[in-house]
Amino acid sequence: xxxxxxxxxxxxxxxxxxxxxxxxxxxxxxxxxxxxxxxxxxxxxxxxxxxxxxxxxxxxxxxxxxxxxxxxxxxxxxxxxxxxxxxxxxxxxxxxxxxxxxxxxxxxxxxxxxxxxxxxxxxxxxxxxxxxxxxxxxxxxxxxxxxxxxxxxxxxxxxxxxxxxxxxxxxxxxxxxxxxxxxxxxxxxxxxxxxxxxxxxxxxxxxxxxxxxxxxxxxxxxxxxxxxxxxxxxxxxxxxxxxxxxxxxxxxxxxxxxxxxxxxxxxxxxxxxxxxxxxxxxxxxxxxxxxxxxxxxxxxxxxxxxxxxxxxxxxxxxxxxxxxxxxxxxxxxxxxxxxxxxxxxxxxxxxxxxxxxxxxxxxxxxxxxxxxxxxxxxxxxxxxxxxxxxxxxxxxxxxxxxxxxxxxxxxxxxxxxxxxxxxxxxxxxxxxxxxxxxxxxxxxxxxxxxxxxxxxxxxxxxxxxxxxxxxxxxxxxxxxxxxxxxxxxxxxxxxxxxxxxxxxxxxxxxxxxxxxxxxxxxxxxxxxxxxxxxxxxxxxxxxxxxxxxxxxxxxxxxxxxxxxxxxxxxxxxxxxxxxxxxxxxxxxxxxxxxxxxxxxxxxxxxxxxxxxxxxxxxxxxxxxxxxxxxxxxxxxxxxxxxxxxxxxxxxxxxxxxxxxxxxxxxxxxxxxxxxxxxxxxxxxxxxxxxxxxxxxxxxx
Numbered sequence: 001x002x003x004x005x006x007x008x009x010x011x012x013x014x015x016x017x018x019x020x021x022x023x024x025x026x027x028x029x030x031x032x033x034x035x036x037x038x039x040x041x042x043x044x045x046x047x048x049x050x051x052x053x054x055x056x057x058x059x060x061x062x063x064x065x066x067x068x069x070x071x072x073x074x075x076x077x078x079x080x081x082x083x084x085x086x087x088x089x090x091x092x093x094x095x096x097x098x099x100x101x102x103x104x105x106x107x108x109x110x111x112x113x114x115x116x117x118x119x120x121x122x123x124x125x126x127x128x129x130x131x132x133x134x135x136x137x138x139x140x141x142x143x144x145x146x147x148x149x150x151x152x153x154x155x156x157x158x159x160x161x162x163x164x165x166x167x168x169x170x171x172x173x174x175x176x177x178x179x180x181x182x183x184x185x186x187x188x189x190x191x192x193x194x195x196x197x198x199x200x201x202x203x204x205x206x207x208x209x210x211x212x213x214x215x216x217x218x219x220x221x222x223x224x225x226x227x228x229x230x231x232x233x234x235x236x237x238x239x240x241x242x243x244x245x246x247x248x249x250x251x252x253x254x255x256x257x258x259x260x261x262x263x264x265x266x267x268x269x270x271x272x273x274x275x276x277x278x279x280x281x282x283x284x285x286x287x288x289x290x291x292x293x294x295x296x297x298x299x300x301x302x303x304x305x306x307x308x309x310x311x312x313x314x315x316x317x318x319x320x321x322x323x324x325x326x327x328x329x330x331x332x333x334x335x336x337x338x339x340x341x342x343x344x345x346x347x348x349x350x351x352x353x354x355x356x357x358x359x360x361x362x363x364x365x366x367x368x369x370x371x372x373x374x375x376x377x378x379x380x381x382x383x384x385x386x387x388x389x390x391x392x393x394x395x396x397x398x399x400x401x402x403x404x405x406x407x408x409x410x411x412x413x414x415x416x417x418x419x420x421x422x423x424x425x426x427x428x429x430x431x432x433x434x435x436x437x438x439x440x441x442x443x444x445x446x447x448x449x450x451x452x453x454x455x456x457x458x459x460x461x462x463x464x465x466x467x468x469x470x471x472x473x474x475x476x477x478x479x480x481x482x483x484x485x486x487x488x489x490x491x492x493x494x495x496x497x498x499x500x501x502x503x504x505x506x507x508x509x510x511x512x513x514x515x516x517x518x519x520x521x522x523x524x525x526x527x528x529x530x531x532x533x534x535x536x537x538x539x540x541x542x543x544x545x546x547x548x549x550x551x552x553x554x555x556x557x558x559x560x561x562x563x564x565x566x567x568x569x570x571x572x573x574x575x576x577x578x579x580x581x582x583x584x585x586x587x588x589x590x591x592x593x594x595x596x597x598x599x600x601x602x603x604x605x606x607x608x609x610x611x612x613x614x615x616x617x618x619x620x621x622x623x624x625x626x627x628x629x630x631x632x633x634x635x636x637x638x639x640x641x642x643x644x645x646x647x648x649x650x651x652x653x654x655x656x657x658x659x660x661x662x663x664x665x666x667x668x669x670x671x672x673x674x675x676x677x678x679x680x681x682x683x684x685x686x687x688x689x690x691x692x693x694x695x696x697x698x699x700x
């Protein structure tokens with residue numbers, strides 16, 4: 001038996017008390033095993049957080065020391081939570097003790113959760129593994145010693161830097177600092193400057209910092225560019241062998257106005273006799289050009305996804321592939337992996353086929369012009385009219401079916417910040433779901449489900465898109481709220497997604513709509529990639545995958561390879577076998593890179609919104625309360641910029657926070673502030689580096 005397992009078995013025995021290395025050697029009684037080997041095994045277990053060492057150099061399981069191990073998730077307000085096997089443990093700011101955001105830590109529990117009692121609370125006693133060896137921050141000179149203030153406000157500690165270790169950085173420079181001495185709650189962090197990113201006044205510096213903080217790739221290596229250049233610029237005749245020819249089928253792409261890479265094209269007609277829809281979804285066959293194990297493939301895996309920032313795009317693949325030969329541009333031949341579906345008037349897929357194909361898209365359409373065509377009834381051609389009208393009818397059927405089974409349909413908006421030639425924000429376009437976006441969304445959902453079902457019943461290796469059930473603790477809070485509001489649906493713990501959707505629908509025309517949507521969104525867990533299929537809670541879909549965007553998402557590229565391997569019956573090919581052996585790692589890395597990309601994208605928009613609002617300090621705006629806490633409430637403006645009205649600025653009364661109703665209540669006047677309430681605010685301050693906007697209430 002492995003030595004680490006034998007140590008864990010020893011410690012798990014009833015009556016075990018912490019032992020030092022010698023005591024463990026003696027208790028195990030293993031012939032030929034000495035202290036050095038036991039110490040090595042203990043070091044491994046300690047690094048994994050499975051065993052902890054006391055100040056007296058004795059070892060025990062965390063639970064035996066009334067401790068838990070987990071990842072510290074800091075909040076920029078100065079406190080944090082440790083995510084553990086027993087749930088999240090709250091860490092007050094005074095009990096962080098030198099831990100930094102995302103460190104693996106050991107926590108001494110000072111208060112345990114009970115059914116009736118408050119949340120678990122604890123104190124970090126030890127950092128088991130540091131999450132970072134460097135930080136990015138603003139450099140400030142202070143005599144012989146200088147300071148770097150982290151740009152990520154979830155890192156609470158400034159890093160001290162000796163003048164000789166500064167690379168001659170200037171005040172205000174954004175720098176990368178390597179940490180050689182970590183904070184311990186008493187002594188500061190120390191480090192040295194390894195790179196000067198740029199001056200804080202540069203128009204791109206804030207997003208440059210975001211790119212660095214999330215370790216996003218900005219340049220392609222020579223090997224990757226060389227492979228990209230070797231890819232032909234046009235579809236070769238030899239590429240058409242054993243492909244279905246869709247070039248005479250009327251096909252279009254529909255994307256955003258600023259889209260440059262077109263993953264998907266659609267075709268549709270309705271049978272005049274039985275009324276069935278024949279939907280074709282044609283996806284760029286990136287896997288034909290990006291082969292397993294190539295430099296392009298390794299780069300795409302590393303990036304995981306294209307990243308769409310407010311002022312730039314960091315593509316997963318070089319321009320020649322992403323915007324040209326792989327992109328389904330109009331009026332040129334392009335290779336596809338196409339899914340043909342026959343769908344009845346209830347939205348059921350009654351038949352389907354999947355083929356490697358070749359298409360020649362007839363139109364590159366934008367959402368804006370499709371919505372305009374729906375509004376005016378004016379179309380560029382009869383063929384285009386028939387396609388769009390049939391797609392709209394079909395999307396209504398598919399949406400109705402999806403919502404009936406319990407798919408969630410949150411009411412959200414997406415801001416698009418418009419920049420001028422100097423990358424300065426000039427306006428914000430708020431994107432909402434429209435008939436044009438819906439027809440593509442529904443077509444892609446049904447395609448992803450069809451491919452996932454096909455691969456599931458083939459019992460084939462696969463990358464699925466899975467979405468776990470919501471956080472039950474949060475659902476219990478929402479249960480209390482909807483009960484107080486007399487909603488017809490009350491029991492949420494363990495509820496089917498259909499129940500969640502009923503609450504969203506019921507709230508649609510009520511003043512607390514924003515409150516309900518926000519709370520339910522917070523309760524949702526993030527969807528991830530996995531090599532096995534479970535229910536996708538948000539879509540109420542039994543089997544789901546990502547198949548429709550291989551230009552910008554690595555998992556889709558892997559799914560294409562697996563689908564083609566099943567179609568060609570070559571799953572036993574060495575390259576495919578090797579890829580299948582690594583599916584778990586591919587899923588984990590892709591999920592991680594997706595989170596990094598999403599966070600970076602959101603932060604970049606926040607930066608540009610702050611830059612825009614900096615020009616409006618002293619002006620008054622109408623807004624809506626989107627969040628309430630004991631220290632104030634957040635207000636979102638129509639352009640989606642969000643800021644805080646601090647409770648200290650609510651003059652004329654003393655306000656207390658009611659957790660049950662998420663409401664601030666004035667003790668003297670009874671005035672209340674709650675989510676969904678309209679308020680008038682004055683912009684008082686904007687700090688771009690902190691992505692912070694301050695409001696005070698303004699009298700109308």
